[in-house]
Amino acid sequence: MMDQQLISTSFTINRKEYKVSVAPWSSLLDVMRETLDLTGTKKGCDHGQCGACTVLINGKRVLSCLTLAVMKEGAEITTIEGIAEDGKLHPLQQAFIDHDAFQCGYCTPGQICSAIGMLQEGKAQSRAEVKELMSGNLCRCGANTNIIDAIMEIKEGAAHA
Amino acid sequence: MHNFRYKAATSVSDAVVEVNQSAEGQFVAGGTNVLDLMKYFVAKPEVLVDVNPLNSLPVVSEYKEGVRLSAFATNADTAYHPIIEKRYPLLSKAILAGASAQIRNMATNGGNLLQRTRCYYFYDVNTPCNKREPGTGCSAIRGYNRMMAIMGTSEHCIAVFPSDMCVALAALGAVVNTDGMQGKREIPFADFHRLPGDHPEKDNNLLAGELITGIDLPAEGFAEHYAYLKLRDRNSYAFALVSVAVVFRLDGDLISEARIALGGIAHKPWRVLDAELYLQGKSATVDHFAAAAEIILQGAKTFEFNSFKPELARRAIIRCCKMALSPDTQLPGAQPSA
Numbered sequence: 061m062m063d064q065q066l067i068s069t070s071f072t073i074n075r076k077e078y079k080v081s082v083a084p085w086s087s088l089l090d091v092m093r094e095t096l097d098l099t100g101t102k103k104g105c106d107h108g109q110c111g112a113c114t115v116l117i118n119g120k121r122v123l124s125c126l127t128l129a130v131m132k133e134g135a136e137i138t139t140i141e142g143i144a145e146d147g148k149l150h151p152l153q154q155a156f157i158d159h160d161a162f163q164c165g166y167c168t169p170g171q172i173c174s175a176i177g178m179l180q181e182g183k184a185q186s187r188a189e190v191k192e193l194m195s196g197n198l199c200r201c202g203a204n205t206n207i208i209d210a211i212m213e214i215k216e217g218a219a220h221a
Numbered sequence: 222m223h224n225f226r227y228k229a230a231t232s233v234s235d236a237v238v239e240v241n242q243s244a245e246g247q248f249v250a251g252g253t254n255v256l257d258l259m260k261y262f263v264a265k266p267e268v269l270v271d272v273n274p275l276n277s278l279p280v281v282s283e284y285k286e287g288v289r290l291s292a293f294a295t296n297a298d299t300a301y302h303p304i305i306e307k308r309y310p311l312l313s314k315a316i317l318a319g320a321s322a323q324i325r326n327m328a329t330n331g332g333n334l335l336q337r338t339r340c341y342y343f344y345d346v347n348t349p350c351n352k353r354e355p356g357t358g359c360s361a362i363r364g365y366n367r368m369m370a371i372m373g374t375s376e377h378c379i380a381v382f383p384s385d386m387c388v389a390l391a392a393l394g395a396v397v398n399t400d401g402m403q404g405k406r407e408i409p410f411a412d413f414h415r416l417p418g419d420h421p422e423k424d425n426n427l428l429a430g431e432l433i434t435g436i437d438l439p440a441e442g443f444a445e446h447y448a449y450l451k452l453r454d455r456n457s458y459a460f461a462l463v464s465v466a467v468v469f470r471l472d473g474d475l476i477s478e479a480r481i482a483l484g485g486i487a488h489k490p491w492r493v494l495d496a497e498l499y500l501q502g503k504s505a506t507v508d509h510f511a512a513a514a515e516i517i518l519q520g521a522k523t524f525e526f527n528s529f530k531p532e533l534a535r536r537a538i539i540r541c542c543k544m545a546l547s548p549d550t551q552l553p554g555a556q557p558s559a
């Protein structure tokens with residue numbers, strides 16, 4: 061085993077600046093959960109197959125398990141902990157509650173961050189397109205129908221606003 | 222994951238030198254495949270050279286009569302680029318049929334060409350695999366080979382190349398730009414990936430430490446008549462059992478040019494020029510599409526669990542040819558349309 065190379069890396073998570081010394085092989089997910097105590101983002105498969113670790117980096121939804129922390133110098137990161145404002149739930153959080161869009165809740169932070177990214181991308185028009193563009197987030201409890209219902213409510217609300 | 226050194230590249234020559242200094246050096250851009258392989262201990266680079274700082278090209282720029290894609294741009298930025306959507310919609314559709322939205326936001330164009338097979342045995346370090354460990358044998362040939370190749374296999378490897386994007390690039394006749402110790406090269410797409418032969422450990426014809434810098438598309442984008450059809454075990458976020466890219470230029474009812482490329486059936490995107498020549502000058506009918514499919518699939522060799530593939534591919538080719546006649550009817554996710 062080689063000597064551990066620690067690299068000083070700075071980024072912003074939920075509008076707060078962090079400076080960390082990380083090993084090259086530390087994923088952003090592990091740094092957030094294990095070092096920075098930001099455990100809202102979940103580790104599901106750790107292989108990019110389930111979407112539980114989805115966060116927004118510079119506004120784009122990405123997988124924090126397949127992201128090395130050292131490669132995100134200067135990035136602006138948003139996690140599930142950073143989307144409520146002034147103690148008020150983000151509309152998607154409220155919609156997930158209203159539509160019973162989770163059972164165990166483990167995929168929920170990733171689902172919501174992914175849905176925020178998806179709505180910002182603005183590529184999905186129909187329900188079929190929303191389903192297609194949310195396929196990177198798996199729900200093993202079977203709440204998918206309600207998840208899509210929740211997202212469609214916010215999407216259609218935004219369309220009519 | 223094992224321990225490795227990390228280096229952010231400062232220039233193309235710096236990146237190439239850094240990777241060449243170590244026999245176990247690798248580039249990283251999006252990281253969606255290489256980091257996954259490292260977590261499974263399939264890839265164990267001594268140094269990982271981050272090429273993202275080299276991303277100075279626009280996502281898409283006009284080049285000669287066609288366009289140049291940046292190798293460092295993400296798959297999503299490429300697929301949704303207005304020029305790609307308008308002039309090369311086949312490429313846009315194929316990219317959007319692959320992976321998930323999150324992965325497309327991370328994965329780069331260069332990395333897409335360099336992704337490794339998803340053969341289960343390649344990923345499982347407890348089983349023999351000639352691609353992962355040359356000379357140990359192929360577990361897939363007598364194993365569970367539902368996903369595996371039916372064309373161009375060898376006694377050493379029956380893995381398939383998993384990309385959707387590359388099936389479109391093959392059909393469009395892209396050119397890969399590289400830079401390395403021997404200088405810059407332009408590699409026609411058909412010559413980029415390899416068949417397994419006696420060296421399944423080699424996926425492509427890049428030289429050691431050679432870096433992809435861009436991908437050129439020729440002027441003709443076939444925006445009038447194109448289709449990408451992907452058949453898989455679930456409707457989204459799965460690798461293809463069979464995928465087909467078809468483009469036509471039509472002169473009235475007659476086909477003046479046809480290109481047909483397949484994914485999911487071989488170690489590289491599969492094109493059979495004889496089938497394309499057969500269609501040239503013929504009317505766009507199901508009978509002619511079926512005859513072209515027969516030509517493409519001549520010599521198919523199946524294994525215990527993938528004997529369904531030639532018939533699936535035959536039907537997919539015919540369906541995709543029909544879809545290409547009216548591209549507007551295509552559904553999201555490259556699913557079959559009527």
